[in-house]
Amino acid sequence: MSSTVWRVLSEVYASLKGMLRYKETLFWVIIFPLLWYGLMAAIWSNPSPPTIKVGVYNADQLQGPYNISEALIKAMNSTGFMKPIPFHNATSLREAVLHGKVDVGLIVPGNFTESLMEGSSATLKLLSVKESWGNFAYSIASSFIESFSNEFRRRVINVSISYIVTYFNSTQLGGAYPNWTYYAIRWLRFISDPIRVNASVYTPPLLATKGGLRAYYALSMIGVEALFVGLFTGALSVNEKRRDGTLTVLLASPMRDWELFTSETLAALASVGVSAAAVAAMSIATGAKYVVNTESLLLAVAFLLLGTLFTIGLGVILAALAKTPEGASALVNAIAFPVMFIGGIVIPYYVLPGYLKAFARYWPLSRFVIASRSVLLGLMSSSDAASFSIPAIIATIATYLVGVAIFKKLLARALEYH
Amino acid sequence: MSGSPPLVEAYDLEKVYPDGTVAVRGVSFRAGRGLTIFMGPNGSGKTTTLSITAGALRPTSGRVLVCGYDVWGRDWSRPRSCIGYAPQAMPFREKLSVIENLTWYGLIRGLPPWESRRRARWLLEQLGLEGLERKKVSELSGGQRRRLTIAASLIGDPEVLILDEPTSGLDPKARASLWSLLRRVAGDKAIIASTHIPDEAEGADYVYIFHRGRVVAEGAPGELIGRYVRYSRVIVKGSGLEVAPTMEWARLVEAGWDRAVYVTEDPEEALPRLVERLLKLGARIERVEVRKPGLAEVFLAVTGEAPEGGA
Ligand SMILES: Nc1ncnc2c1ncn2[C@@H]1O[C@H](COP(=O)(O)OP(=O)(O)O)[C@@H](O)[C@H]1O
Numbered sequence: 001m002s003s004t005v006w007r008v009l010s011e012v013y014a015s016l017k018g019m020l021r022y023k024e025t026l027f028w029v030i031i032f033p034l035l036w037y038g039l040m041a042a043i044w045s046n047p048s049p050p051t052i053k054v055g056v057y058n059a060d061q062l063q064g065p066y067n068i069s070e071a072l073i074k075a076m077n078s079t080g081f082m083k084p085i086p087f088h089n090a091t092s093l094r095e096a097v098l099h100g101k102v103d104v105g106l107i108v109p110g111n112f113t114e115s116l117m118e119g120s121s122a123t124l125k126l127l128s129v130k131e132s133w134g135n136f137a138y139s140i141a142s143s144f145i146e147s148f149s150n151e152f153r154r155r156v157i158n159v160s161i162s163y164i165v166t167y168f169n170s171t172q173l174g175g176a177y178p179n180w181t182y183y184a185i186r187w188l189r190f191i192s193d194p195i196r197v198n199a200s201v202y203t204p205p206l207l208a209t210k211g212g213l214r215a216y217y218a219l220s221m222i223g224v225e226a227l228f229v230g231l232f233t234g235a236l237s238v239n240e241k242r243r244d245g246t247l248t249v250l251l252a253s254p255m256r257d258w259e260l261f262t263s264e265t266l267a268a269l270a271s272v273g274v275s276a277a278a279v280a281a282m283s284i285a286t287g288a289k290y291v292v293n294t295e296s297l298l299l300a301v302a303f304l305l306l307g308t309l310f311t312i313g314l315g316v317i318l319a320a321l322a323k324t325p326e327g328a329s330a331l332v333n334a335i336a337f338p339v340m341f342i343g344g345i346v347i348p349y350y351v352l353p354g355y356l357k358a359f360a361r362y363w364p365l366s367r368f369v370i371a372s373r374s375v376l377l378g379l380m381s382s383s384d385a386a387s388f389s390i391p392a393i394i395a396t397i398a399t400y401l402v403g404v405a406i407f408k409k410l411l412a413r414a415l416e417y418h
Numbered sequence: 419m420s421g422s423p424p425l426v427e428a429y430d431l432e433k434v435y436p437d438g439t440v441a442v443r444g445v446s447f448r449a450g451r452g453l454t455i456f457m458g459p460n461g462s463g464k465t466t467t468l469s470i471t472a473g474a475l476r477p478t479s480g481r482v483l484v485c486g487y488d489v490w491g492r493d494w495s496r497p498r499s500c501i502g503y504a505p506q507a508m509p510f511r512e513k514l515s516v517i518e519n520l521t522w523y524g525l526i527r528g529l530p531p532w533e534s535r536r537r538a539r540w541l542l543e544q545l546g547l548e549g550l551e552r553k554k555v556s557e558l559s560g561g562q563r564r565r566l567t568i569a570a571s572l573i574g575d576p577e578v579l580i581l582d583e584p585t586s587g588l589d590p591k592a593r594a595s596l597w598s599l600l601r602r603v604a605g606d607k608a609i610i611a612s613t614h615i616p617d618e619a620e621g622a623d624y625v626y627i628f629h630r631g632r633v634v635a636e637g638a639p640g641e642l643i644g645r646y647v648r649y650s651r652v653i654v655k656g657s658g659l660e661v662a663p664t665m666e667w668a669r670l671v672e673a674g675w676d677r678a679v680y681v682t683e684d685p686e687e688a689l690p691r692l693v694e695r696l697l698k699l700g701a702r703i704e705r706v707e708v709r710k711p712g713l714a715e716v717f718l719a720v721t722g723e724a725p726e727g728g729a
């Protein structure tokens with residue numbers, strides 16, 4: 001029994017020892033993911049919200065310290081997420097909106113300040129195109145204007161109240177009807193501020209912080225390693241060993257077919273484990289933040305191991321399609337590179353277009369990566385993440401078993417001729 | 419085969435490769451403790467037979483028992499645990515050092531790593547490879563690599579060693595010393611080895627001669643020679659030898675100015691008479707060699723074809 005243990009660990013021994021000795025392997029398992037991690041952490045370092053470009057044609061006639069349109073534009077600029085860009089006429093602004101040079105257009109009419117000063121309503125015009133981003137920009141801009149308008153009303157009313165208090169009360173009329181002033185002021189206060197906001201400040205979700213984003217990319221890199229290491233292990237497990245003669249001595253050794261496959265599997269898991277450890281250490285050293293507890297760690301590790309099992313199984317299926325180790329490697333690259341980018345592993349899932357999102361959701365490795373991120377970034381509860389990954393677990397078991405069956409077939413063929 | 423009970427028994431092996439090549443047919447053999455050699459030219463079926471016996475190549479039909487277990491039966495591990503196999507080109511992992519390669523060979527046989535390493539060190543010492551532990555296998559000389567191959571086949575301390583052309587690529591002197599080293603290190607294990615060089619097979623306890631996928635003769639070397647070859651060769655060197663005649667007790671097979679070759683059944687008797695006769699005919703004799711017949715002659719006698727590498 002114990003001899004079985006050593007036999008199935010033989011490949012782990014060979015690959016870990018080889019990794020230390022052989023610079024190239026070391027590069028792919030450790031340096032490559034660290035480089036990628038560093039690159040991504042640098043490119044997408046800030047979880048900044050997108051800025052909305054607001055083209056403004058300001059025709060307001062009244063200039064000077066009381067100009068309310070200027071105050072509006074200033075306030076817009078100070079939000080940090082809206083950037084007012086001045087235009088000189090309405091036509092060029094309309095063009096810019098149509099061609100997407102600005103996200104939304106704002107036209108301030110000539111009598112804007114004047115009307116407001118006279119106590120009559122003023123109208124602003126918002127231009128936008130009817131598509132998802134345009135709608136979004138429109139709603140942001142209009143709700144900003146709405147709140148500016150509320151603030152403006154509040155101030156006007158407060159001026160009125162102070163006027164009533166200082167001047168009206170001191171007159172004869174005010175002395176004769178004290179209750180009237182009391183109710184008038186109360187009413188004015190009510191319409192100036194019908195609903196008040198009682199602020200509570202929440203900490204942002206981890207993903208919206210720098211540390212969280214770093215953790216996100218670190219997990220991406222571990223996913224990439226699982227993708228490549230698993231596929232290559234599976235694809236070359238029989239082919240390459242057959243070519244270099246190792247398979248002959250393995251077949252003549254006491255190792256049974258399942259021991260051979262287990263040995264290959266464990267070696268792949270060990271490689272991914274080494275990568276994962278390196279990336280995790282590097283990410284923590286550079287400020288990545290994870291939600292760490294026994295449950296989240298165990299689940300994340302399990303998800304990533306399962307993801308590797310899936311790619312190993314798939315790799316063996318590719319081996320059956322190729323005649324030579326080179327052919328198998330080419331197939332692996334043809335699949336792994338695009339999947340790395342479109343599978344929601346390297347490029348964040350949330351920026352993918354809809355149809356790729358669907359692919360990433362159902363590609364088992366991506367699902368496992370998403371699930372492991374979700375638990376380690378606190379985006380999903382453990383039980384939600386577990387049930388989210390169930391379809392991927394089923395697909396993995398099926399793929400791995402097909403891989404085992406093909407592996408046995410390939411071994412049986414290898415026994416027929418060398 | 420040698421005197422002890424057989425550790426390896428093969429019955430009626432046949433191998434037809436997927437492309438239709440019949441590599442071996444009707445091959446049976448037995449091997450006990452000591453050195454058993456498969457001798458035959460390239461393509462005669464030695465490698466095929468050895469890989470079937472070692473459990474690396476499935477026979478089309480026939481049966482092999484090693485240590486009492488059917489190599490191609492239900493129990494996969496037991497017969498293979500009993501065998502140490504070295505194909506002609508033993509695969510070593512280029513990313514691993516000498517000692518790591520041996521350790522890996524130990525692991526695949528189920529030895530724990532510490533045990534594997536301990537035995538690897540011991541074998542390196544026995545085979546004169548101490549000090550090379552940390553080298554890459556690609557940095558070894560041909561002879562060192564051959565000795566490492568033997569170490570790798572011995573790591574699991576198997577009862578049966580199966581070595582395919584263990585001396586290939588070596589010069590005659592290195593070959594001779596490798597065989598004696600092998601004998602010494604392997605102790606009383608059963609060794610089955612192959613060679614295409616008849617001279618090498620003469621050191622075996624028992625020989626199977628392969629020809630076109632069949633065993634055409636078997637026996638201890640002396641026994642085979644006695645059975646198939648009655649003539650010794652007498653080689654005379656000197657000058658003026660073109661006059662050498664055929665005689666009824668010594669048949670002339672080759673005559674040149676500086677060399678004449680006779681075959682005779684009884685060299686002790688023929689030699690003085692032959693020399694006397696040649697001197698009388700005016701030849702000058704510098705040297706006379708009597709060459710005892712060997713397995714090369716046996717091969718020739720059995721197959722009617724000259725063996726490659728034979729004299
Ligand atoms: N994989 C193979 N496919 C087809 N024929 C093969 C294969 N391997 C060996 N043979 C043929 O089988 C015969 C025996 O070869 P082999 O066992 O290698 O002989 P030896 O070891 O004595 O040189 C040869 O004719 C060889 O060409």
Ligand SMILES: [Mg+2]
Pocket residue numbers: 461464465466506582583
């Ligand atoms: Mg051969």
